Amino acid sequence: MKKIFVLGMVAMACSVTFAQQPQDVRNDKIGVGMTPTMSEYWSPKPKVVTPGDQATAGAPSDAIVLFDGTEKSMTDNWVTVNARTKEVNPAKWIVKDGVMTVNKDYKNGGGDIQTKEEFGSYQLHLEWCVPEMDPKFTSQIRGNSGVYNQNMYEVQVLDCYNNDTYVNGMTGSIYKQTPPLANAMRKPGEWQYYDIIYSAPVFNADGTYKVRPYITVIHNGVVLQNHTEILGTTEYIGFPQVKAHGDGPILLQCHGDPSPGISFRNIWIRKM
Numbered sequence: 050m051k052k053i054f055v056l057g058m059v060a061m062a063c064s065v066t067f068a069q070q071p072q073d074v075r076n077d078k079i080g081v082g083m084t085p086t087m088s089e090y091w092s093p094k095p096k097v098v099t100p101g102d103q104a105t106a107g108a109p110s111d112a113i114v115l116f117d118g119t120e121k122s123m124t125d126n127w128v129t130v131n132a133r134t135k136e137v138n139p140a141k142w143i144v145k146d147g148v149m150t151v152n153k154d155y156k157n158g159g160g161d162i163q164t165k166e167e168f169g170s171y172q173l174h175l176e177w178c179v180p181e182m183d184p185k186f187t188s189q190i191r192g193n194s195g196v197y198n199q200n201m202y203e204v205q206v207l208d209c210y211n212n213d214t215y216v217n218g219m220t221g222s223i224y225k226q227t228p229p230l231a232n233a234m235r236k237p238g239e240w241q242y243y244d245i246i247y248s249a250p251v252f253n254a255d256g257t258y259k260v261r262p263y264i265t266v267i268h269n270g271v272v273l274q275n276h277t278e279i280l281g282t283t284e285y286i287g288f289p290q291v292k293a294h295g296d297g298p299i300l301l302q303c304h305g306d307p308s309p310g311i312s313f314r315n316i317w318i319r320k321m
């Protein structure tokens with residue numbers, strides 16, 4: 050009887066801690082008194098894994114093709130939304146030879162792009178390539194982009210081939226949250242792919258998570274995130290926040306650093 054009581058107390062303590070966590074996170078004021086480095090950590094390093102041969106996955110029959118290599122499919126499916134004014138304009142990334150490349154010319158239509166359509170849970174495939182570039186570009190200013198799931202939660206895209214950075218900002222990290230399980234990078238100039246399985250959150254009436262978002266990320270055939278619980282929104286400064294939301298677009302990041310922009314091709318999504 051005593052044993053059951055003790056076990057019960059332990060279970061209750063665990064559930065209280067878990068139940069309180071979203072509230073604590075939610076009440077945190079974003080980044081107050083913090084610097085960006087306060088939410089970065091650099092070890093332990095995920096092991097380096099050499100991926101197998103490149104495989105290009107064609108879109109399955111029930112997929113929505115978000116980019117097929119043509120300018121038309123970019124403008125049909127993607128827009129740029131001004132973060133300040135919310136003005137919506139056609140996506141103006143550079144489409145050439147079947148790939149689209151980040152446009153960092155903010156004065157001429159550059160910036161992040163996001164899908165016109167909004168999604169709940171999904172399977173997303175996309176291929177990306179970091180160009181070869183000057184070694185002076187290091188850490189986070191080397192091939193930085195990102196896949197923002199439902200426009201809230203970033204899976205980092207970065208050149209982590211012999212490029213050191215904080216581990217919760219590496220390729221395939223849930224940015225500033227969870228490092229990848231491995232480093233499966235190909236060299237700059239070679240095509241990489243992500244397969245992302247994303248499970249959308251469910252919210253309570255008070256805006257806290259009833260069911261948190263979960264994500265699996267496969268990079269070049271190697272699992273980097275295995276049904277990882279997402280703690281909250283992606284914040285550059287401070288810790289994740291809990292913000293209630295519904296379906297949302299996929300956003301591809303235009304990182305405003307001076308290194309050359311990365312390219313994407315063969316993007317498709319299956320609703321789940």
Ligand code: MG
Binds near residue numbers: 193194206302304
């Ligand atoms: Mg990024």
